[in-house]
Amino acid sequence: MEIKGRRASVGKTRRGVVRLKPDGMRNSGEKEKEFHVVESGDRSRSVRGSIRKDGFARNGKVSDFRLSQEKPSYARRGRFAIDDSNGRKKSETVDFKPRRRDEELRSASREALSKSKLVSKEKKMDHKKEKNGAKGDSGEKFLDQNVIGEENKADLSEGKKRVIYQTRLLDKTGKKIRGHKKDSDDEVADAERKKRKRVIRIDPYDISNKRLDDGISNEEKPEVKEVEPSKNAQFRAIQPSPSILSFVEDNLLGRRRLNELRNAGYNVKLPAPLDNIPFSTSIERERIEENVFRSKLEFFAAAKVSSSFPPPLIPEIAFAGRSNVGKSSLLNALTRQWGVVRTSDKPGLTQTINFFKLGTKLSLVDLPGYGFAYAKEEVKDAWEELVKEYVSTREGLKRVCLLIDTKWGMKPRDHELIDLMERSRTPYQIVLTKTDTILPIDVARRAMQVQNNLKANKSVVNPVMMVSSKSGAGIQNLRTVLAKIVRFAKP
Numbered sequence: 001m002e003i004k005g006r007r008a009s010v011g012k013t014r015r016g017v018v019r020l021k022p023d024g025m026r027n028s029g030e031k032e033k034e035f036h037v038v039e040s041g042d043r044s045r046s047v048r049g050s051i052r053k054d055g056f057a058r059n060g061k062v063s064d065f066r067l068s069q070e071k072p073s074y075a076r077r078g079r080f081a082i083d084d085s086n087g088r089k090k091s092e093t094v095d096f097k098p099r100r101r102d103e104e105l106r107s108a109s110r111e112a113l114s115k116s117k118l119v120s121k122e123k124k125m126d127h128k129k130e131k132n133g134a135k136g137d138s139g140e141k142f143l144d145q146n147v148i149g150e151e152n153k154a155d156l157s158e159g160k161k162r163v164i165y166q167t168r169l170l171d172k173t174g175k176k177i178r179g180h181k182k183d184s185d186d187e188v189a190d191a192e193r194k195k196r197k198r199v200i201r202i203d204p205y206d207i208s209n210k211r212l213d214d215g216i217s218n219e220e221k222p223e224v225k226e227v228e229p230s231k232n233a234q235f236r237a238i239q240p241s242p243s244i245l246s247f248v249e250d251n252l253l254g255r256r257r258l259n260e261l262r263n264a265g266y267n268v269k270l271p272a273p274l275d276n277i278p279f280s281t282s283i284e285r286e287r288i289e290e291n292v293f294r295s296k297l298e299f300f301a302a303a304k305v306s307s308s309f310p311p312p313l314i315p316e317i318a319f320a321g322r323s324n325v326g327k328s329s330l331l332n333a334l335t336r337q338w339g340v341v342r343t344s345d346k347p348g349l350t351q352t353i354n355f356f357k358l359g360t361k362l363s364l365v366d367l368p369g370y371g372f373a374y375a376k377e378e379v380k381d382a383w384e385e386l387v388k389e390y391v392s393t394r395e396g397l398k399r400v401c402l403l404i405d406t407k408w409g410m411k412p413r414d415h416e417l418i419d420l421m422e423r424s425r426t427p428y429q430i431v432l433t434k435t436d437t438i439l440p441i442d443v444a445r446r447a448m449q450v451q452n453n454l455k456a457n458k459s460v461v462n463p464v465m466m467v468s469s470k471s472g473a474g475i476q477n478l479r480t481v482l483a484k485i486v487r488f489a490k491p
């Protein structure tokens with residue numbers, strides 16, 4: 001068993017924390033136990049320790065440990081008493097006598113060090129003397145005392161007037177000898193000044209990380225205002241419900257390590273690996289249970305103005321959201337017909353309302369994205385107007401999937417569209433996309449946040465869906481939800 005720890009000096013008493021771990025065990029946080037060590041300044045060097053976490057010292061004899069300190073050469077062995085913090089019988093006493101050889105070596109090295117310092121100091125002094133001797137022409141020096149200041153004139157009587165002199169070394173001609181070192185009093189004062197550490201205080205009310213030098217008045221502390229936590233902090237404080245958390249876990253949503261996916265049986269070399277059958281030997285996609293999504297996806301109309309919308313003959317599901325949120329990619333992932341709907345990493349690829357037939361029973365409608373896009377303002381405004389008109393007036397529109405990027409959450413434009421759909425009573429469902437880009441817990445938090453935000457809304461359809469077109473996570477669930485619409489839709 002080995003004890004390793006750091007010690008810091010506090011006056012004569014040394015305190016520190018040592019970690020105890022059994023021999024041969026790699027650094028495993030769980031097994032390490034923390035001790036508080038107090039080493040008194042006296043010769044006995046007793047060290048007291050108490051087991052913080054339960055049940056450790058019971059098993060192992062604490063012996064042959066080392067207290068590693070600031071300097072490894074000061075490592076010692078000694079007497080060590082351990083008391084279980086719970087008061088149970090787990091105390092151990094171990095010899096903590098400084099090893100003789102170590103102690104001897106240490107004192108020898110200390111002596112040698114101090115000697116060498118002394119010698120080098122003497123050498124320096126000799127050197128200085130020589131130098132000063134060479135500077136003065138004939139080696140003669142004169143003291144020049146100039147009165148440079150008076151102190152407390154009012155308080156002091158004439159006789160007791162204190163005068164401050166500045167002493168300079170002058171040569172015969174009255175010139176100042178350069179390189180003259182101050183006398184011993186000055187040296188002592190200098191050494192003291194050097195010894196005195198500059199104390200720097202941190203202002204606890206200052207968030208600018210500025211350091212304050214000692215002496216600067218800090219009495220006027222600004223009033224601590226109740227600052228609203230940042231959006232990020234608010235987001236981190238969200239506690240997702242257990243059902244959302246388990247949904248995220250069950251569907252492997254969120255950014256996952258490849259190993260995790262591999263262990264779950266998925267072939268990570270495939271695109272959308274979660275869409276595959278786990279542990280399958282060949283590249284076999286999971287069977288699409290919903291007939292409608294097995295049908296062929298065919299583009300049949302594009303509209304830039306409402307007058308060119310095709311007649312509403314079959315039920316429609318539309319995909320709306322900000323530019324680049326992943327609308328077109330989701331259409332491909334749902335139908336597993338990659339490439340039918342064009343996608344791009346450049347926001348604003350879809351510039352018209354595109355109608356796709358999925359068999360004979362359903363239309364999927366890819367809407368142009370709003371918000372940021374590489375397009376002129378007036379063009380973007382026109383798209384937005386078109387989208388608004390479509391979602392609020394289209395007959396046969398059974399549901400709008402409003403896609404939200406999981407990483408960024410809902411933006412003002414999303415709220416605008418939601419308000420519009422609330423007014424026009426268009427049923428809409430939130431789909432969080434690109435869940436593979438953030439941690440699972442953050443996916444759950446986002447879902448919780450969105451759900452809470454829309455609690456009071458009437459036309460929203462719950463639950464909040466979470467998908468990733470890239471990994472395939474959550475796609476199957478979305479298919480199931482959307483297929484139900486077709487099943488219950490009246491022609």
Ligand SMILES: Nc1nc2c(ncn2[C@@H]2O[C@H](COP(=O)(O)OP(=O)(O)OP(=O)(O)O)[C@@H](O)[C@H]2O)c(=O)[nH]1
Binds near residue numbers: 327329342369434
């Ligand atoms: N990591 C990740 N990237 C995705 C996902 N879905 C889409 N993308 C990427 O996001 C980018 C935009 O995807 P699109 O499907 O074209 O987005 P869009 O919403 O149709 O964009 P617009 O047509 O411009 O409105 C592409 O580079 C996709 O590869 C996803 O689930 N995960």
Ligand SMILES: [Mg+2]
Binds near residue numbers: 327328350366
């Ligand atoms: Mg698109």
